[in-house]
Amino acid sequence: MGAAGARRARRAGGEPPAAPPGPLLRISGLTKGFPVDGERIQVLSGCSLEIDRGEVVAIVGQSGSGKSTLLNMVGLLDTADGGEHVFNGVDVTRLGEAGRARLRNTGIGFVFQSFHLLERRTALANVSVPLVLNGMPLIRRRALARELLESVGLGHRLGSRPHQLSGGEQQRVALARALSLNPPLILADEPTGALDAATSSAVLDQLISQARKRNAAVVIVTHDPLVAEAADRRITIREGKTFEEP
Amino acid sequence: MLRSLISGLVLAFAGSRANISRTILSCAGIVVGVGALIAVVTAGHVGQTYAKAYGEANTGVAATYEVTSPAPVDDVEAFEEDMLRAGGEAVALQQPLDSAGIQLRQGTSVFKDPTVFYTDPSLSDIRRMNLVEGRWFTEADKGSLAPVVVLSENLAEQLDPSGGYADLQIGNSEWLRARVAGVVEGTAMDDWGGSGTVYLMRSPATEEMAFPAGIGAADEMGMGLTYRVRVSPDGSPGEEAFTERLAGTSWRWGPQADTEMLIVFRADSFEEIEEVLGYLSLGLFGIAGITLTTGMLGVLNVGLVTVRERRRELATYRALGADRFAMFVVVVAEAVVVSVVAGLIALLGCYGIAGGVQAFVGDMLPAGVSVTVPLQGVLVGLGSAAAVGLLAGVIPAWRALRTSVVAGLRE
Structure with a gap:
């Protein structure tokens, strides 16, 4: 397969890109301030x-x-004031807006506390959004979105809109969307914050198991000690600095 | 960039479908504006077609001169040849026979005051003859021993058509059996209360009836022959040049002729019609423009409101990998989709209204004139709808780009 063929296959979500050596994410001395x-x-x-x-x-x-x-x-939703930031071998501080958008699309999956699903779109359409932005043809993206929803147990809710789904189901749609382009990194901001305990546990299990299946790293921001315990490592932020928990 | 464009268009189309109520609300103003614009173009087109048909039937096609010769004309054939040489493309005698006292008779009824024109088959090349029955004259009619006539519709309605107007007679001092070739739509003169028009074919059999003193001799008013001459559609060679050329050859047909004695003027009304329609269209376009601008402001307003309401949705797109250009395309394309949908609705409405009007007034319109939306109406309507959408989408799109992704996601 040539370079173009490999790009096409990656774009279609069929084959993960060859991983560059070193850690997936390396941040060093990152600073950020806001005027108030x-x-x-x-x-x-x-x-x-x-x-x-x-x-x-x-x-x-x-x-x-x-x-x-x-x-x-x-x-890559915001830019730092200073410091180093290398993601998947790419120095993101040198990227322009379009490059960051592209890297967000292919390299990072987001799972938000309040799901951030498009209100008037079906589950299938919501999962398809990153695929549309990636330029995937209609038939292929529909098939892939269906497959992803089936993989998170929502094969029977393809045509449901967010308001017709429970909180746990909405978060699973968001998870399917985050996984749609096989990103090497999934960012979850309080992914269980809006869910009850039983649902939280199920969603968290699914998030971690799906990520492990794809060898994707997961960064979870949480207040919930139970969620934090499920992680391999815990990092605490205090006074703007990161501290590794034992 | 192509990928951003395509993905933006796909998301915009999906957004318009998903937010159907917003789409419909945004549509309303544009439907009215574009509808008004299409109606103006349609009205202008119908008016122009009507005026053209009316003018061509009454006065002649563009451009037609009326040429009145000095009296006497010694050689009519040479005079007609020289009118062609002077720039005429078609020449036809259209001589009013007011002083010849020609009347029609059918049975015991006598029609005393018809307008009678002594004319040639070539008049139909110069004036639009909308036949409602039968045919116009042909060269073969010249050989007819009976006078061949074409009647105006209002005159024919006063006659008994049985047997092809079998007992119709025409004459002044003596009655001759007339042969009716056809019936033609009335002219303005007929419509305004004239008793009817008879077109009498010029032929050897009728020349004495039409010109008791001989063709080319002066009539009671001292006037000679009156012709319709079709020249180039742009009006060239111009009345003055035409008169000079014709007068220059007067030795061939009339020794007394000079430019002062030839009466030549432009008979068709196209220049006046174009001018009037131009002013009318300008006014109507102004009104349509104002309506369309109001519609555009409506779409712009809805666009701005929805961008504010949709900060979270747009931020989600950005988080999922949409770059600024794709977002710009999403917002602008949504406005364009809304406007074009509105344009299509307006177009369908206009087709419906035009069809209704045609059903009501179609019978009253001259032949060849119908109330229908012209192609330029379709193009102007859809083009302006797309342009309005584009204009109305740019400001909300610019606003959308200024929105911080992080702030949008927090909403």
Whole structure:
């Protein structure tokens, strides 16, 4: 298969890209501040983090400690003021907006606390969105979206809209969407925050097992000690800095 | 960029389908605006077609000169040849025979005051003759021993058509049996209360009846022959040049002729019609433009409101990998999809209304004129709808791009 063929196969979600050597994510000395009432509040002041492929990492910390800000940096949703940030062998600080968008599409899956499903679209259409943005043809993306929903146990809810689904089902749709392009990294921001205990456990199990099946790393931001315990490693954020928990 | 464009279009189309109520609300203003625009184009087209048909039937096609010769004309054939040489493309005698006292008679009924034109078959090349029955004159009719006539519709309605107007007679000093070749739609003169028009074919059999003193001799008013001459559609060579050329050859047909004695003027009304329609269209386009602008502001308003309401949705797209260009395409394309859908609805509405109007007034319109949406109406309607969508989508799209992804996701 030539380079173009390999790109096509990857784009179609059939084959993961060849992994570059080294950790999947390496962040060093990351800083970020926000202007508030004329003053600059430093939220992250030198965060460092290394995550390998297939690892499950929990980020914990008090409210306002900078967990979500760090997750936004890792997810390329926001830009850092300074520091190093290498993802999957790419120095993302050198990427422009379009490059970051492309990397978000192919390299990172998001699972949000409030699901962030498109309200008037079916589960199938919601899972298809990253595939549309990836340029996948209609027939292929429909088949893949169906397959993903079946893999999270929602094969019977393909045509349901978010308001017709329970919280757990909505989060599983979001999980299927996050997995749609086989990203090497899944970011989950309080993924069980809106769910009851029983559903939380089921969703968390599914998130971790699906990620392990694909050798994808998972970064979970959580307040929930039970969720944090399910991770391979725990990192605490305090005063804008990261600390590895024993 | 192509991928962003395509994915933006796919998401925009899906968004318009999913948010059908928003789509319909946005449509309303555009439907009215585009509908007004299509109606204006249609009205202009129908008006132009009507005016053209009316003008061509009454005065002649573009461009037609009326040429009145000095009296006497010694050699009519040479005079007609020279009118062609002077720039005419078709020449036909259209001589009113007011002073000849020609009447029609059918049985005991005598029709005393018909307008009688002594004319040639070539008049139908110069004036639109909308036949409702029979045919116009042919060269073969010249050999007829009976006078051959074509009647106006209002005159024919006063006659008994049985046996092909078998007992119709025409004459002044003596009655001759007339042969009716056809019936033609009335002209303005007929419609405004005239008693009817008889077109009498020029032929050896009728020349004495039409010109008791001989063709080319002066009538009671001292006037000679009156012709319709079709020249180039752009009006060239112009009345003055035509008159000079014709007068320059007057030695061939009339020794007394000079430019002062030839009366030449443009008889068709196209220049006036074009001018009037131009002003009318300008006014109507102005009204349609205002309506369309109002519709555009409606779409713009809905677009701005929905962008504000959809910050979370747009931020989700961005989080899932949409770049700024794809987002721009999503928002603009949604506005364009809404507008084009509205344009299609307006177009269908206009087709329906035009069909209804045609059903009501179709019988009253001249031949060849119908109330229908022209192709330019379709193109102007859909084109303006797309353009309005594009314009109305740009500002909300720009707003959408300014929205922070993180802030949008927090909403």
